[in-house]
Amino acid sequence: MSVRVLVAGTTGVLGRALLPVLRERGHDVVPLGVDLLDRAAVLAAVRSAAPDVVVHQASALRHPDALTRTARLRAEGTATLLETGIRLVAHSIAFATAPAGAAVLDEDAALYLDAPDPGWAATTAAVAALEASTLAASGTVLRLGVLHGPGTQYAADGAIGAALARGRYRQPADAHGVTSFVHVLDAAWATVLAVEAVVPGLFNITDDSPAVGAEWLPGLAALLGGPPPRTIPADMAERLLGWFPTYQLTRLRGASNDRARQALGWKPRFPDWRSASPPR
Template sequence: MRIFIAGGTGVLGRPLVEVLVGQGHEVTASTHRSGNLSVIEAIGARPALMNGLDEAAVRQAVLDAGPDVIINQITALSTPARDYAQWLEMTNRLRSEGTRTLMAAAHEAGTRRVIAQSASFMTQPTGPGPTDESTPLYLDAPEPMRTHVRANVAAETLVLETPGIDGVVLRYGFLYGLGTAIGPGGEWVTAIESGDLPIVGEGAGQYPLVHVRDAVAAAVQAVDRGSPGIYNVVGDEPAAQAEWLPYLAELLGAPAPRRVSEEEAEAQIGVQAVYYGNQLRAASNARAKAELGLNLEYPSWREGFRQLFS
């Protein structure tokens, strides 16, 4: 099968390329850095130099590859930024403008299936039980969260509603593992070690953590399994901030996390700290298990953290 991976050298893209090449697929992987072309070749894929916002480059790369399946893993989240809105700005454009360009190219190339990355942690903060794929989204969130949620929704709509293409949206949880913010040397780990990542309020926010290896496995499964639609790709065990932060701090030998009020968190960090830390609802992975055959290597974040940091 011919598969085009947009964003083929990122935290998810590179291991995804390796797995699909190992399965015998003809893989083309894109990168926007010329220095990564040799990396893609070294793992057995065909490289394509492509800026996700360059309409002509995207079109040419996709038409040259002629893929049966496209997997879109492009983000601009790997570079930390102190300002949350600034950090999300390029990813928001890639989700809205970039997805429009990619889907147009996919339609022109005769691609039959597109799998795209989104987020499971953008639902309304109130409601009963765990969220699922039908839970209303936080479209009226305070800025800068609102713009990010709406960019994700725009991308999801394009993937699901482009004529002639089976669109699959994978709403990942918070990734942890090598190369992520919650991995050795990662931004969040460094903040925990220095005592700079606090528990907000009661720390009741239920983080839908998912190991990188399980996120990659879900994308591999989605190549030829599951009906078109949206799937939450998260672990089995939601992680309250008041539980996972002290747990990880202890594994790291770091000081116990300090506590701040919601008002302090909003003033010091931003509104997103309040939402994630004290309001986020747990997410269900039942549909991904039933339809994609999601079989988690790390169903519990506790075990995943132990293996990663002990």
């Protein structure tokens, strides 16, 4: 059944993937053309569009203060969208969980609210606010894995992909952190299913192959034609790479996609980070 979908966040890599799929499925798609942090403008735009469902995937990753701005979009922007009373499908992140317990976690795992990095602590606090408010309103939250594919940091022309191809990325000696990736097209397809299924709840949208840093980092470098990353001592990693890359490669937990498979009928067409194209 066709529905009218208002999408907040249409110009980024995921927006460019999502809109064509929604339209191919016969849905009437309306981009939100106002600043999500302008409450009055958002409420007026939603009233004018009169959608059946709102998709919130807005971020500000190219903003000079990307973490702070994205946190506001997740917390304040979500609250404004929920004021409208329209059913919400909101994007969250599967890699905001605390680094405790099993190597691969489900949706019941605690978020990393006490992260030692202030930027990441603010990010997880905003994620918690988005998830709690959306779930309280019987909405759907999709916790996306680390995006890969065209337009992402891990593509050949992305920041990390280009650095790996040129031999300019470093690997900590203790690269045992687990990353769960998801291809942008798989993330888009999961969003379409959430729009259509009307299943409230919290779902990890990740591929089938959580991978440790010592596996995927040199593996991706090889796929991109680059040399193996040079190994650096663990105690030098944060200074050379930054807090989050070091955390991702050494302590991050992966995320299970079992709940999304069962409740949404979704499964990834790109089974792991190596996948350049879906299987035939």
